[in-house]
Amino acid sequence: MILRRRGTVNPNDTGVFEDFRVRRDYVQQWLNYLREHHPTFHHPDIQIDNDRIQQLPEDGLVHDQLLNLTTSEINPEEDQGPPEDSDDQPTANLYSNGFVPDLHITTHEIDQLRNAARAPPDGQVLTMPIVRSTPLSEYGSNIAISAFPTLFPTGRGGFDEPRQHKVSEKDWANYLLQLRGGRFARHPRFRYWALNTILRHETKKASKWYQTIQQGQNPLTLAQVMF
Numbered sequence: 001m002i003l004r005r006r007g008t009v010n011p012n013d014t015g016v017f018e019d020f021r022v023r024r025d026y027v028q029q030w031l032n033y034l035r036e037h038h039p040t041f042h043h044p045d046i047q048i049d050n051d052r053i054q055q056l057p058e059d060g061l062v063h064d065q066l067l068n069l070t071t072s073e074i075n076p077e078e079d080q081g082p083p084e085d086s087d088d089q090p091t092a093n094l095y096s097n098g099f100v101p102d103l104h105i106t107t108h109e110i111d112q113l114r115n116a117a118r119a120p121p122d123g124q125v126l127t128m129p130i131v132r133s134t135p136l137s138e139y140g141s142n143i144a145i146s147a148f149p150t151l152f153p154t155g156r157g158g159f160d161e162p163r164q165h166k167v168s169e170k171d172w173a174n175y176l177l178q179l180r181g182g183r184f185a186r187h188p189r190f191r192y193w194a195l196n197t198i199l200r201h202e203t204k205k206a207s208k209w210y211q212t213i214q215q216g217q218n219p220l221t222l223a224q225v226m227f
């Protein structure tokens with residue numbers, strides 16, 4: 001999803017859409033290499049569709065194939081949701097999933113919602129995306145090598161690999177970002193993923209320590225924990 005203020009980006013400025021540049025031969029070569037060398041791509045459920053690859057441009061941008069939805073400017077005086085002290089709570093679980101845009105869809109989500117609103121009660125039903133029952137753990141799963149296969153093309157070098165000397169996540173990420181050639185430092189998302197992961201793991205460790213030292217003392221109230 002790309003969010004931008006209307007009129008601030010020149011549609012002819014191709015540099016803005018560099019993330020949507022596709023080079024067919026590069027994609028084909030990378031997939032063939034990963035299929036042979038990367039352990040994640042050895043799974044029998046992963047199949048390479050050569051017909052779909054041939055539909056990609058030889059060297060071009062595909063941002064113009066994405067569906068676009070233009071909305072009016074946000075009015076800061078408009079209602080921005082319930083007040084902070086509201087008792088309103090979500091009535092169902094909400095899921096947020098990362099995705100690769102499907103260039104072959106023909107209906108906007110907003111149109112689906114409008115159609116559902118006009119449908120009779122027993123008519124159209126919008127279903128949530130399928131979520132696997134067993135979440136993928138961030139601990140011990142070497143998740144980075146699957147999330148960034150072009151940075152770990154042989155499936156080696158993840159944080160959870162066995163090593164002779166134990167290293168921290170900070171040292172691991174710092175080493176990769178300073179690695180010769182700079183492929184990790186230049187990647188548009190790896191550094192943000194690494195920072196987010198490290199901060200969340202440190203926060204979890206700190207909360208566990210805080211809970212441990214409070215054992216045997218008077219239980220804390222919610223107000224004391226929050227403030």
